[in-house]
Amino acid sequence: xxxxxxxxLEARIRRLEDESEIRRLVLSYGPAADAGxxxxxxxxxxxxxxxxxxxxxxxxxxxxxxxxxxxxxxxQGLIAHGVAHFAGPxxxxxxxDRACALNYSLIMRREDDRYFLWRxxxxxxxVERAGPLWKVRRRTNRLLDASGGGRQLFTDTLKDLFGExxx
Amino acid sequence: xxxxxxxxLEARIRRLEDESEIRRLVLSYGPAADAGxxxxxxxxxxxxxxxxxxxxxxxxxxxxxxxxxxxxxxxQGLIAHGVAHFAGPxxxxxxxDRACALNYSLIMRREDDRYFLWRxxxxxxxVERAGPLWKVRRRTNRLLDASGGGRQLFTDTLKDLFGExxx
Amino acid sequence: xxxxxxxxLEARIRRLEDESEIRRLVLSYGPAADAGxxxxxxxxxxxxxxxxxxxxxxxxxxxxxxxxxxxxxxxQGLIAHGVAHFAGPxxxxxxxDRACALNYSLIMRREDDRYFLWRxxxxxxxVERAGPLWKVRRRTNRLLDASGGGRQLFTDTLKDLFGExxx
Numbered sequence: 001x002x003x004x005x006x007x008x009l010e011a012r013i014r015r016l017e018d019e020s021e022i023r024r025l026v027l028s029y030g031p032a033a034d035a036g037x038x039x040x041x042x043x044x045x046x047x048x049x050x051x052x053x054x055x056x057x058x059x060x061x062x063x064x065x066x067x068x069x070x071x072x073x074x075x076q077g078l079i080a081h082g083v084a085h086f087a088g089p090x091x092x093x094x095x096x097d098r099a100c101a102l103n104y105s106l107i108m109r110r111e112d113d114r115y116f117l118w119r120x121x122x123x124x125x126x127v128e129r130a131g132p133l134w135k136v137r138r139r140t141n142r143l144l145d146a147s148g149g150g151r152q153l154f155t156d157t158l159k160d161l162f163g164e165x166x167x
Numbered sequence: 168x169x170x171x172x173x174x175x176l177e178a179r180i181r182r183l184e185d186e187s188e189i190r191r192l193v194l195s196y197g198p199a200a201d202a203g204x205x206x207x208x209x210x211x212x213x214x215x216x217x218x219x220x221x222x223x224x225x226x227x228x229x230x231x232x233x234x235x236x237x238x239x240x241x242x243q244g245l246i247a248h249g250v251a252h253f254a255g256p257x258x259x260x261x262x263x264d265r266a267c268a269l270n271y272s273l274i275m276r277r278e279d280d281r282y283f284l285w286r287x288x289x290x291x292x293x294v295e296r297a298g299p300l301w302k303v304r305r306r307t308n309r310l311l312d313a314s315g316g317g318r319q320l321f322t323d324t325l326k327d328l329f330g331e332x333x334x
Numbered sequence: 335x336x337x338x339x340x341x342x343l344e345a346r347i348r349r350l351e352d353e354s355e356i357r358r359l360v361l362s363y364g365p366a367a368d369a370g371x372x373x374x375x376x377x378x379x380x381x382x383x384x385x386x387x388x389x390x391x392x393x394x395x396x397x398x399x400x401x402x403x404x405x406x407x408x409x410q411g412l413i414a415h416g417v418a419h420f421a422g423p424x425x426x427x428x429x430x431d432r433a434c435a436l437n438y439s440l441i442m443r444r445e446d447d448r449y450f451l452w453r454x455x456x457x458x459x460x461v462e463r464a465g466p467l468w469k470v471r472r473r474t475n476r477l478l479d480a481s482g483g484g485r486q487l488f489t490d491t492l493k494d495l496f497g498e499x500x501x
Contacts, residue, residue, distance in 0.1 A: 005173070006339070006343075009173075009176060009177060009180060009343060010343065012180050012184065013180060013343060013346050013347060013350070016180070016183050016184065016187065016350050017346065017350065019187060020350065020353060023423070023425075024425060027423055027424075027425045027437075028425055028492070028495075028496070030438070031425070031436055031438075031456065031488040031491075031492060032488075032492055032500070034456070034478060034484070034485060034488055035485050035486075035488035035489040035492060036485060036489070037488075037489060037492055037500055040492060040496060040499055040500045043499060079485060080480065081479075081480055082454075082477070082478045082479035082480055082484070083478060084438055084454045084478050086422055086438050086440075087422075087423065088253055088254075088255075088422075088423070089190070089194055089254065089255070089256045089257070089423045090194075090423070091190075091191060091194040091195055091198070102198055103194075104197070104198075104251055104253050106253075106275075108440075108451060108454050108478075110454075110478070110479045110480065114450055114451055114452055115451035115452075115453075115454045116281055116451065117275060117281055117282035117283065117284065117451065118281055118282075119282075120249075120251045120275050120277075120282045122198065122201070143249070144201060144249045144250060144251050144275075144277070145248075145249035145277045146247065146248055146249055146277065150201070150249070151201065151202050151203060151246060152202075154198040154199075154201055154202035154204075155202040155203070155204060157198075158195070158198060158199055158202060158204055158207060161195075162195070162207060165207055165210060166199070166204055166207045172340070176340075176343060176344060176347060179347050179351065180347060183347070183350050183351065183354065186354060255420055255421075255422075256357070256361055256421065256422070256423045256424070257361075258357075258358060258361045258362055258365070269365055270361075271364070271365075271418055271420050273420075273442075283448055284442060284448055284449035284450065284451065285448055285449075286449075287416075287418045287442050287444075287449045289365070289368070310416070311368060311416045311417065311418050311442075311444070312415075312416035312444045313414065313415055313416055313444065317368070317416070318368060318369050318370060318413060319369075321365040321366075321368055321369035321371075322369040322370070322371060324365075325362070325365060325366055325369060325371055325374060328362075329362070329374060332374055332377060333366070333371055333374045
């Protein structure tokens, strides 16, 4: 096999590995948050990464701010009663050392002997390669409700992912 | 490396890439539909592809019919109030230029300050390679309710995917 | 390409294929169970594999015990009315011929003209290579409720998957 053919195969494998690693990054947040492993959950972000969690609140700026939120009474009350921060399958596009991804986030809460769907959000993930791992530069959530925030976030992100196809 | 060994590695990489591309195809429908990007959502199908969405209704025949449905009052009313056309993770089997896949589809709707699960369906995807992309030949949905439609669709599809194992 | 470089590429491809095969293993249980294909669903397990489905009940020991449970009145009643044993996307770590994976399991049931979330569980999968396929050695479910069972299962599993990162 010629050197350049070998390099092409390796590049194709690396892209698949990147996709796998980014899935691992995104899918580990929910279980870590629901387990109360706040430091692991927060370490999904770059130190100066941002969690823009809703249009109605201030974004959490920096990994430490995400950790602090997860240690707070609000989140701790949720996990004491029973909660699932469920992430749907990821639509991801890798470009070199950056990637943009999109999925749905569902928060389910225990109530009596069943669960209810509390929040259903559109999510955009901007992630970066950081050494051997990938980390979150910015996570943006918007509710899929009458405000139109979720629709707008999906629209903008799909235009970035699909280009002219999405116009 | 001998030429045939090289070809074998390349074929294994291509199968993984095909799986990734088919996931991308399937997972982009929901966000595009919920964003109101009707043309992008409809372009998941081949021009003469079919969306057989329920046993109680006429299938949408052709990409233009899917686009028209998404532009209609029913769908537009859903997205104005808040809706998620959520696709579960995909079980997929690639055979050359065709693939068969299966997943669950969940439609969640906003109601007061929470969401409810409106439709939970078994889904079968018959997809085909179309140039560098994959497109949908036929999507079939059946509710998992007392009609037994969802059970039958899962049964038939699993027999195609798993052969004798599923008997 | 040198022999060892070729071997390295092949090992990386095999790891990705293993991940794909393990996803296929896990994602086929729900549709098979909901379709009533009890033998296919049970064959996800090794013959002496274990399904530890809740802290309040005896684990099903062996593939035949899983099959028997699925043939029983409880499960058959669920599928007659309409049910989805939905598995969320999988966080998986392969180590040679074994792998550990984690996801959420959601059981949705038909009620009137909609569905409700009956059980939301943390799930840990211990799986093994068995010839060309992978099979389940042990599946452990714990509800994400006030008992803390789900939180503990996620905590223990994330420590196995992420090591010092999760401390």
